[in-house]
Amino acid sequence: MRKILIVDDDQKTRTLLKTYLEKNQYEVRLAHNGESFLSEFQRYTDELSLVILDVMLPDTDGFALCKIVRQRSNVPIIMLTASSDETDRVVGLELGADDYIGKPYSPRELLARIKAIHRRTGLENTAPPRFYRFLGFTLDCVERTVVDAHGELVALTGLDFQLLKYFVEHPGDILDRGILSEETRGRDSGPLDRSLDVQISRLRLRLNDDGKQPFLIKTVRGAGYVFSADVIASQI
Structure with missing residues (x-):
């Protein structure tokens, strides 16, 4: 099970990440704001292996969503932040995020973080080649x-x-x-x-x-x- 839910208000970013991650054998669901994210999250909670939250959203912020997710699930969370302020990163981790990545970032870097988390949780390549x-x-x-x-x-x-x-x-x-x-x-x-x-x-x-x-x-x-x-x- 490697289904990822991503919320980001930038359509180009969402499309890029979906295309890139699907090429790497992940199933990807997308949301463009907090409301659509919560709807998707409620629908797929038990199927998700990872959630990626953009901090800045038009109707809420990633911190509020992180808090809600953590109240309902132990699914791993990666926060995306454009801020260089260390406080944003600390707050996200204190709310239950597993990792964060600063913008701008490359899809390859994000993929590496996803794989690292899935390895720690036993979801990445459960039967890897020898x-x-x-x-x-x-x-x-x-x-x-x-x-x-x-x-x-x-x-x-x-x-x-x-x-x-x-x-x-x-x-x-x-x-x-x-x-x-x-x-x-x-x-x-x-x-x-x-x-x-x-x-x-x-x-x-x-x-x-x-x-x-x-x-x-x-x-x-x-x-x-x-x-x-x-x-x-x-x-x-």
């Missing part, structure tokens, strides 16, 4: 190992493995530096932080991926990185 195979390599999520086409073990650090695992879970997606840093280190990387670039260079070296003309992990200038190989995921 193996990911690409270009002769096999990544084993249980043993946390990678072997090449000759069955030789590829020497990777824990961070290297986590980074590669995230890449093979999102083949073909352009992944920005912030998401990659958060997934591997639990924090965003600053503009002068080159540790992620060093890690990717090391991972390319371990996979015999030419740093000058990489065929596995490609750099998308100004956007991030993309894992370009075809990936087959399986339990066996």
